[in-house]
Amino acid sequence: MNERPGWQPVRGARDVPPTEQLRLRALQQRLENIGRQWGYQPIDVPLLEQRDLYLKKAGEELVGKLYDFVHHGRALALRPEWTSSVLRAYLRLLRSEPLPVRLAYSGPVLRYERPQRTTYRQFTQVGVELIGGVAPLADAEILGLACLSLDAVGVKNWKLTVGHIGIARTLLAAMRLPERTASQLLWSFERLRREPAQVRAELMSDEAPELFDLGPLQSLPDDQLQHLLLTMLRAVGVPVDNTSREPEAIVARLVRKLRRSEPAAGVEQALAVLTQLSAIRMQPREALQAAAQLLGDEGLSAAPIQELQATLDLLLAQGMPLERIVIDLGMSRGLHYYTGIIFEIEGEDGLQLCGGGRYDDLIASLGGPTTPAVGFAFGLERIAAVAEQRPVVEQPSLVVMTPTSRHAEGLRVAEYLRQRGFLALLDVRGRSLQANLRDAMRRGARAVVEVEDEQTVVWHDVWEGARRGNLAEVVPHL
Amino acid sequence: MRSSAAMLRFALPSKGTLYEPTLQLLQSCGLRVSRPNLKQYTARIAGLPDTEVLFHRPSDIVAKVVAGDVDIGISGLDLVREEGGDDPNLLVIEPDLGFARADLVLAVPEAWVDVQSWLDVADLAADFAAAGRQLRVATKYRNLVRSFFYERGVYMFTLVDSQGATEGAPGLGYADMIADITETGTALRENRLKVVAGATILRSQACLIGGRRALAGDERKREIVGTVIELVEAQRRARGLAQIIANVPGPDAATVAGCMTTNPHLRGLQGPTIAPVFSSRPDADATNWWSISVVVATDHVLGAVVHLREIGSTGIVVLPVQYAFADRSVSYSRLLQALNQQEET
Numbered sequence: 001m002n003e004r005p006g007w008q009p010v011r012g013a014r015d016v017p018p019t020e021q022l023r024l025r026a027l028q029q030r031l032e033n034i035g036r037q038w039g040y041q042p043i044d045v046p047l048l049e050q051r052d053l054y055l056k057k058a059g060e061e062l063v064g065k066l067y068d069f070v071h072h073g074r075a076l077a078l079r080p081e082w083t084s085s086v087l088r089a090y091l092r093l094l095r096s097e098p099l100p101v102r103l104a105y106s107g108p109v110l111r112y113e114r115p116q117r118t119t120y121r122q123f124t125q126v127g128v129e130l131i132g133g134v135a136p137l138a139d140a141e142i143l144g145l146a147c148l149s150l151d152a153v154g155v156k157n158w159k160l161t162v163g164h165i166g167i168a169r170t171l172l173a174a175m176r177l178p179e180r181t182a183s184q185l186l187w188s189f190e191r192l193r194r195e196p197a198q199v200r201a202e203l204m205s206d207e208a209p210e211l212f213d214l215g216p217l218q219s220l221p222d223d224q225l226q227h228l229l230l231t232m233l234r235a236v237g238v239p240v241d242n243t244s245r246e247p248e249a250i251v252a253r254l255v256r257k258l259r260r261s262e263p264a265a266g267v268e269q270a271l272a273v274l275t276q277l278s279a280i281r282m283q284p285r286e287a288l289q290a291a292a293q294l295l296g297d298e299g300l301s302a303a304p305i306q307e308l309q310a311t312l313d314l315l316l317a318q319g320m321p322l323e324r325i326v327i328d329l330g331m332s333r334g335l336h337y338y339t340g341i342i343f344e345i346e347g348e349d350g351l352q353l354c355g356g357g358r359y360d361d362l363i364a365s366l367g368g369p370t371t372p373a374v375g376f377a378f379g380l381e382r383i384a385a386v387a388e389q390r391p392v393v394e395q396p397s398l399v400v401m402t403p404t405s406r407h408a409e410g411l412r413v414a415e416y417l418r419q420r421g422f423l424a425l426l427d428v429r430g431r432s433l434q435a436n437l438r439d440a441m442r443r444g445a446r447a448v449v450e451v452e453d454e455q456t457v458v459w460h461d462v463w464e465g466a467r468r469g470n471l472a473e474v475v476p477h478l
Numbered sequence: 479m480r481s482s483a484a485m486l487r488f489a490l491p492s493k494g495t496l497y498e499p500t501l502q503l504l505q506s507c508g509l510r511v512s513r514p515n516l517k518q519y520t521a522r523i524a525g526l527p528d529t530e531v532l533f534h535r536p537s538d539i540v541a542k543v544v545a546g547d548v549d550i551g552i553s554g555l556d557l558v559r560e561e562g563g564d565d566p567n568l569l570v571i572e573p574d575l576g577f578a579r580a581d582l583v584l585a586v587p588e589a590w591v592d593v594q595s596w597l598d599v600a601d602l603a604a605d606f607a608a609a610g611r612q613l614r615v616a617t618k619y620r621n622l623v624r625s626f627f628y629e630r631g632v633y634m635f636t637l638v639d640s641q642g643a644t645e646g647a648p649g650l651g652y653a654d655m656i657a658d659i660t661e662t663g664t665a666l667r668e669n670r671l672k673v674v675a676g677a678t679i680l681r682s683q684a685c686l687i688g689g690r691r692a693l694a695g696d697e698r699k700r701e702i703v704g705t706v707i708e709l710v711e712a713q714r715r716a717r718g719l720a721q722i723i724a725n726v727p728g729p730d731a732a733t734v735a736g737c738m739t740t741n742p743h744l745r746g747l748q749g750p751t752i753a754p755v756f757s758s759r760p761d762a763d764a765t766n767w768w769s770i771s772v773v774v775a776t777d778h779v780l781g782a783v784v785h786l787r788e789i790g791s792t793g794i795v796v797l798p799v800q801y802a803f804a805d806r807s808v809s810y811s812r813l814l815q816a817l818n819q820q821e822e823t
């Protein structure tokens with residue numbers, strides 16, 4: 001017969017035992033409390049979202065990791081990150097609030113990742129959004145909150161890497177590339193460092209299949225050329241009238257392609273500049289100098305560099321150690337909605353603990369007014385793996401036992417004890433005193449309280465022996 | 479299922495393009511499947527003890543291996559990638575059995591004269607979205623096609639489920655284009671579709687798959703699987719080889735070897751085998767005869783024969799090689815390695 005192992009959690013998901021869950025909860029609370037002290041108000045949003053919310057704005061990296069499905073004809077997804085949903089909720093519920101609005105969230109996200117050590121497909125994000133705050137002041141607040149929170153929960157030797165996607169955007173905008181080429185370059189930005197040859201090939205293959213030379217037809221106006229081509233195609237029996245596209249649309253696009261002046265040179269230049277930019281990964285001072293030089297050479301404004309410099313100055317003013325900060329201008333974090341600063345914080349062993357950045361266009365693209373916004377999220381489980389282990393202090397606990405016939409009295413005694421600050425467990429298995437004492441020892445409980453009637457109990461202290469008497473006398477003060 | 483735990487459950491395609499070539503492959507490996515009639519869905523393999531053959535549809539074979547209902551099976555790599563996903567129980571033991579080759583490609587109506595490459599498709603998806611429609615792609619390979627589009631930054635499209643006769647979808651109007659498996663492209667051309675350049679989603683062929691749990695936990699099953707893949711591998715390696723036997727005259731073995739190996743193809747793997755012939759003709763002159771035997775690539779047989787004639791050979795015989803075993807089976811070592819790898823948590 002077929003042998004199957006017992007029920008397992010779905011691959012990449014896991015069961016969390018109580019000892020670990022207590023720690024995770026405590027850590028989550030400490031992070032949330034720090035945010036609260038900085039003025040971040042909690043918000044919650046659904047785990048289930050419309051798929052298009054992520055398809056339209058998320059980066060390709062995240063979309064490939066989306067858990068999505070069609071249910072009763074609706075395309076849905078499990079949230080892979082909070083920001084899109086939180087900003088959508090902000091627009092619906094809070095857009096009339098005075099700016100800035102500070103929001104905090106914590107809860108599970110799901111991503112179809114390759115499971116690895118401390119990488120799960122379901123994990124917990126604890127994060128904040130600062131809506132309506134502009135760079136560099138709001139950027140400095142967000143970076144400061146992230147770093148100080150890690151210090152507060154005892155993460156040692158974290159390293160902050162800061163980039164600024166606005167610099168690449170500025171460079172690309174100045175080159176006047178076709179929209180799609182520019183956005184493809186931006187998508188490929190992070191890969192440019194890893195696999196430059198492949199990125200180049202993908203961009204250039206746009207021009208690869210040679211069509212034909214228009215020759216003397218070049219001088220015809222578009223409408224005449226389209227008419228001519230369409231007539232010819234029909235004459236030679238190409239079934240242009242038999243597809244889901246209008247024949248005119250097919251021919252119009254063909255003419256556009258034939259007339260397109262080869263932007264290959266522009267792409268080459270853009271690739272060269274972006275490659276230089278993405279090579280800037282160094283200490284802040286040298287990095288900012290190199291970037292200013294690059295923008296200067298292209299005759300562009302150094303505004304994004306000055307913004308980054310100002311943010312860093314404010315960060316240092318909060319006591320952040322400069323030597324733990326690296327500037328990486330080739331970072332793009334795989335999310336398409338970033339517009340300005342982007343950052344990641346990793347722990348001693350190189351695991352990413354935190355990621356965030358600025359997305360000034362996201363609210364507008366969700367249908368709201370143009371509103372600057374910046375935020376970050378911690379990965380709770382990863383922080384738990386490197387944060388200092390702090391024992392979770394439990395209330396002293398007691399086991400309350402009664403003869404089964406007097407269980408109702410036992411219930412009342414247990415409630416009395418809970419109100420006095422004890423953690424009281426009621427014997428629900430009808431065990432003997434001996435068995436209950438053994439159980440109390442095993443659970444680390446302080447005593448077994450044997451109920452005789454509603455007033456009289458015997459306090460069997462695990463360490464100090466038994467005392468019989470009135471409930472109020474026998475129970476010690478905490 | 480009535481099979482006992484010790485029986486290896488080996489699933490084979492019950493019909494379709496995979497059926498005949500699968501049985502042929504096994505037969506050529508000395509593993510003849512005896513299926514008394516086509517109505518019967520179980521069979522035995524002569525020469526493979528403790529093995530029960532079960533006939534299933536190729537896509538069901540993938541699902542049954544994943545679920546652990548069968549231990550190993552032969553199916554198409556396209557179905558394995560599409561249906562099997564990244565299930566940790568699914569092992570591809572031999573990714574290429576050498577038949578049923580086909581590509582999963584994107585195809586558009588031939589009348590879309592403005593579309594040549596994948597980037598045109600990406601462009602069209604954006605154009606459609608801007609016009610408030612979605613580009614509809616008919617396919618039965620939903621997972622593979624979706625990943626292909628997503629990985630290339632195209633998110634606005636709709637997959638239209640199509641089980642069979644997919645290439646008819648654009649003509650019938652329920653999709654704009656298709657993604658389908660094609661061997662020769664004939665069906666595409668007949669439906670006036672053309673393949674999009676640079677958009678081959680997967681190169682597929684028949685493959686051998688197995689269940690990790692079943693094989694990791696049962697040494698006997700591993701041994702039987704080892705026999706199967708040893709034979710398949712040796713048979714495939716033998717396909718391009720022939721054995722040449724001839725009588726060559728010469729004073730001694732070393733001289734004969736010297737004459738032979740001036741043709742590099744007659745060196746064989748380690749060198750030719752040369753043995754003395756004890757002539758049965760008493761009137762023979764003083765010439766010594768040597769029987770040589772060497773394995774050469776079939777492409778080089780004629781050249782080798784010409785060379786053997788030049789050095790005076792007689793009785794040249796060329797035989798097909800049925801199996802060529804390497805010093806160890808590559809696939810079997812790979813399988814053992816995959817089974818040893820700790821499943822990631």
